[in-house]
Amino acid sequence: MSPRVALLALLVWLPAPLRAQAPSRILGRVVDATTGAPLATAEVRLSDRLATTSSDGAFVLGSVPPGRATLSVRRLGYAPWSDVLDVVPGLDRTVTVELAPLPLQLDSLTVVATPGAVSMTREELEARGGDLGHALDGWEGVAVRRTGSGGPASPQLRGGGPDEVLVLVDGFAVNDPFTGRADLGRISSREVDRVTLLPGAQTVRAGARAVAGVIVVDTRRPIRPDGAAWVANHGARGFRVGASMGPIGVTASTERYADRFPYSVPEVRGGGEGSRLNAGGDLYALTARLDGPVELSLRASQSDRGLPGTTTNPTLAARAHDRSVLLGARGTAGLRWSGSLQWIETRAEDTSPPTGLPYDSYTHGLGGTADVGRRTAVGVGAWTGDGGIALEGRADRFAGDGVREGASFSHAALRLDASLHRGSTTVWTLSPAVRLDVWTGQTTPLASARLDAGWQRGRTAVTAAVGSAVTPPVLADLLFREGVGVRLNPDLRPERVRWEAEAGLRQEFDKATVSARLFYGRVGDMVVWAPDFRFIWSPRNFDVLRRGGEISLGYRPGRTIRADGSATYSAVTYDIDAGSQVQYRPRVTYAIAVLWSPEPWAVDLRWHRIGERFPNGAGTNPRAAFSLLDIGVERRLGDALSARVQLTDVTDARAEFIAGYPTPGRTLTATLNFRLP
């Protein structure tokens, strides 16, 4: 027997366990389920192996151990896909993955994947606990502005205001149509499948309000019957339940806000510790969704909460009653279309205000959006991808005590965009977009444009973008009724990002990921409420320079432990000599999150620091920076139950993002979660 024959015989007759050590590969291709077009930059994951599809949609996962494993694929704009594969020892496995389009409707337009997007998945969201206001605070530069226990938790990005971040849930904007602010506190982390952040000037693709960024929230589908009940000190408690029945998914929740929590009394009011009164309230929320060729979405809420006033001028009788209903529909029958109706009403009253006369103000309004567009595959030389054109419209009408007569507003826009890719091992991405806007009082179309570019090779990705943005002032700035201390500004102009450039780098290692982004731009006519010398307030336009950067680090030393940290710097200064930081825009933020999950336990620790903020535009009398430390411990109790105990604000910092509006300090929350298999 020659040596070669002997070797062949040895291989053939090797014991099975030894043969099973031979590596396998999974080769595949990811395509659009409706058009069959290849999908580049899709993320393919199998256990701890990760690959990204090339411009022809192909991917390869090498050195795959044999056995059963879950292959998952996801890409922005498509429903996540996963399947269990049997990996045969030593053999390649070929799969074709068809991703169902799940257009992300930004305001009323479709957005394609952009190179600078970052995401957080359901596992991490659940570990962060609570609502999205808590879960996203500190993540990738998101700073959540709170004013007490029940007030809106509005995100801020890159030094923008709370009305400059667009928040989309399942494709529909949830920003209040009047104030422009979104309330992340009304979205439970456990109902969310994924959050995607597109920082920077994004109005070209996303529409109004997206001056500082867009937060895209995809809720879970289908919803396994699940729910949670929690109770905390200071009187807070809540309950949430959700389930799917076929194509229908429903969640309902109720919450009581913290009331009578301790706070630090200002020195001028005697100092020491007091009890914050009239801070509580109730929230009832319902969401429903019908999946199908035409997707229907409903979000409704009602709240009744106290308005405790500032710590220097507290009031015991001020209340706010709010109701809102958002009904949306969208489909992709030939054309991509979507539409929504949103009804809001609010009543604010105070029978014995600290200053002025008693008031009882009722305002209500109805808004509607409609858009229609078409996307098609396009190719230019070696570049392939898709492009789209869309028309969008919006109309709002308000009435009541809080708005002036004839308070209506309409807005229309035309958008063209494309997303192109080339290369296989080295993938280039190019996403140009242009937009024209007209609205009530602005009949000359305003043009804006943005170009995103990306380069990816292996685990290294570089992104760059340059663009402009434009958005009308929020309706609360345009339509409010003049009163004591407030005056309309008939000359108020739209806010424009004249230009902004940004660049980013993302590097993945075996156990770590590092990303950094830098941005620099000029914002013209930023709308900021400011007083005159008599302290009569009006919305005013200011030119602003904004620049800064964000750096993030993720570390995964093992399956049961992960750590993430981020630091951001956002200098947003008035564009004059020695211009100071715009008020209440923290220049620096830091965040660290550590999750340790040795089954059946999970322990998470989060530390978040918000830098000093200025209560005025003069850069004087800064409000001190504050740090918040949260610790949570969760234990699984069988397949369906888990119990969680969370200590929020461990150091009892009693943060005041806005002067005079403290949040509850150290809070202990006990939560019982269930999720049926």
Added chain:
Amino acid sequence: MTQLRVLLRYAVVVALLSACADTNAPAPEPTEALLAVNSTANTLSIVPVDNPSAAVEVQLGGTTPTPVGVSAFGRTAIVPLGLDNAVAVVDLVDRTLARTIPLPANSGATGSAMLDDSIAYVANPNLNTVSRVNYLTGETTETPAGVYPQGIVYARGRIFVLDGNLVNFAPAGPSWLTVIDPTTNQAIDSIALTGPGNAGFGTLGPDGLLYVMNTGSFFEGEGRLSIVDPVQFTELASFAGFGRGPGGLAADADSRVYVSSFAEGLMVFDTDANQVVRGAGNGVAIASNSAVAVDSKGTIYAIESGACQGGQPGVAHVLDSAFVEKAAIPLGECPSGALTVQIPAE
């Protein structure tokens, strides 16, 4: 020996003379300074009038302050903090915030006047009271005043409270003065004023009379200047012709009362001739003129508030008596109240 005695006598005499010379050395010259309260910046600018480059800004702290006025005596200035319901006490020598004195809840403190080296009065417009404040100890005592008191002038040993008569922040009728005897802290009289109400600014004129501006609505050209006899407690005259939004007053040592106006610029009333010599439409062109002050040499400081945002500085336009601008001094953001004071040396 005789010579020694003579020398000793001379030595004693020289020593005594030297001692006398030390004892009688002239006190150091006080520093005259312009004080301007920068409203939206919540700071107090201290500007030595002979050396403006040595100006400083003192941060006044607080939570939600809305300061619009300042008063001073010696080395101390006080700034009512509006919605913070407190008064800031500033040491003008150390150039620091010395303390913050709480006032009654919901006071909305605005106007103030200082009597001496320990006592000041502060108007509480939301409470229709004034607070007698010992700014050394922090003690306060309340005294009823008229409706919406928002300014105070101290003259002839009496406290004159400018009752704006605003209801829900709008003029509800003519204003009046409440006269308080500071020795008893009791109201002893009231003086009716002619005009549209919203009296908020006053000053003691060179003729010993009290000049009070009744601003009225900021959006109507109805402001009137009242002349009040601080001894007889009567209004002597009332003059119109100040256009929209007349505000802060200052008097020189000669015969002028200056009137600042956001809309009209700097206007002038002649106290000898009892007439408006530069009124609406003829004011000195000072953009967004929010206040005015005059120093001991008669130099005028016309305050331009500026945009009141973005850290854009306000400006003190330094004018001579012919209204020729000699200099422009940068202040803090949104200066809206000003005066000059002699600050004693340390």
